[in-house]
Amino acid sequence: DIQMTQSPSSLSASVGDRVTITCRASQSITSFLNWYQQKPGKAPKLLIYAASSLQSGVPSRFSGSGSGTDFTLTISSLQPEDFATYYCQQSYSGPFTFGPGTKVDIK
Amino acid sequence: EVQLVESGGGLVQPGGSLRLSCAASGFTFSTYGMTWVRQAPGKGLEWVASIKQDGSEKNYVDSVKGRFTISRDNAKNSLYLQMNSLRAEDTAVYYCVRGSGYRYPFYIWGQGTMVTVSS
Numbered sequence: 001d002i003q004m005t006q007s008p009s010s011l012s013a014s015v016g017d018r019v020t021i022t023c024r025a026s027q028s029i030t031s032f033l034n035w036y037q038q039k040p041g042k043a044p045k046l047l048i049y050a051a052s053s054l055q056s057g058v059p060s061r062f063s064g065s066g067s068g069t070d071f072t073l074t075i076s077s078l079q080p081e082d083f084a085t086y087y088c089q090q091s092y093s094g095p096f097t098f099g100p101g102t103k104v105d106i107k
Numbered sequence: 108e109v110q111l112v113e114s115g116g117g118l119v120q121p122g123g124s125l126r127l128s129c130a131a132s133g134f135t136f137s138t139y140g141m142t143w144v145r146q147a148p149g150k151g152l153e154w155v156a157s158i159k160q161d162g163s164e165k166n167y168v169d170s171v172k173g174r175f176t177i178s179r180d181n182a183k184n185s186l187y188l189q190m191n192s193l194r195a196e197d198t199a200v201y202y203c204v205r206g207s208g209y210r211y212p213f214y215i216w217g218q219g220t221m222v223t224v225s226s
Contacts, residue, residue, distance in 0.1 A: 034212035036152075043202055043216035044152065055214075087152055089213070095168050096142075096208040098152040 002026050002090050006099035012107040019075040021102045023088035028068045032092035035064055035073045038101075039084045047086075048073065078104070109133035109215055111203045116220030123193050123224070129186040129203030129217060137161075137181040140207025143188050145199035146219075153199075156188065157207045171197075193224045 003026040013019050023033065031051040036044040046055045048064035051071055061076045075082055083106055088099040115127040127143070143155040156167045156177040165177050176189040186203055201222055205215035 032210055036213075038152075043218055044213075045216070046212050046214055049212035049214075055212075089152070091208055091210055091212055094154075094157070094166050094208065096154040096157075098154070101151045 001095055002029060002093060002097055004088055004090055004097050004099040006086075006088060006102050008102060009100065010103040010105065012105055013078050014107045015078055015080060017078045017107075019078050019082075019104060021073045021086055021088075021104075023066075023071045023073070023099050025069045025071075025090055025092075029090045029092035031067050032090055033064075033066065033071045034089045034091060035062075036087045036089065037082075037084045038087065044087065075104075109205075111205065111215060111217035113201065113203045113217045113220035116201065116222045118223045118225065119193055120226050121194060121224055124189070124191045125193065125222060127188040127190070127201055127203075127220060127222070131184045131186065131203075131205075134205070136179075136184040139205050140209075141177075141179060141186045142204040142206060142208050142213065143177060143186075144202045144204050144213065144216075145197075145222075146202070147196075147199040150199075154208060155201070157209075158186070159207060190222070193222075195224050198222060198224050 033051045035048040038044040052064045085101045085103045112130045142157040158177045174192045178187045200219040202219045203217040204213045
């Protein structure tokens with residue numbers, strides 16, 4: 001099975017900050033890496049697919065990069081509605097594992 | 108509007124059974140693979156099972172193999188998860204998700220249904 005790790009597990013940031021979250025796969029997943037945002041009590045929402053493609057309707061301050069085993073999610077200027085938990089997920093091969101999540105909260 | 112609505116969750120004793128349902132609308136259900144993803148209280152997301160468009164192929168996470176069965180009824184635009192021999196560690200919110208997971212992201216999620224396994 002492919003293991004996914006994320007760092008940091010949590011971070012505190014201010015509105016307007018640039019935030020970067022990293023995700024690493026235990027083996028190459030080429031570009032089959034997706035990012036989701038989840039707010040408390042809500043279902044996850046797809047932000048980025050195929051490592052760097054922005055899902056329709058997602059603000060352009062979100063971006064993704066990487067390939068192989070190392071990936072990043074960047075929020076260029078953090079907004080109040082961005083405080084949430086972020087998960088990476090590989091869709092390269094089953095079981096389709098998720099990272100443990102990164103909680104972004106208000107500094 | 109594309110929508111997935113789960114139902115069937117609740118409280119069940121260890122060793123018991125429960126059947127979850129997911130009603131799909133707003134898209135051609137029969138042309139999409141479907142998936143169940145769960146989230147234990149305060150924990151992360153875990154892929155549980157997926158089924159191809161015609162139901163011909165099903166895949167499961169190891170921890171539920173032999174206990175859970177995913178199925179679908181394309182005539183009723185519905186997805187199901189039959190859960191038997193339930194354990195405390197199956198306690199979670201179960202999400203119905205559009206997509207089979209293989210080489211594609213999980214685009215659309217339902218609101219989830221809570222399953223609690225406890226005596």
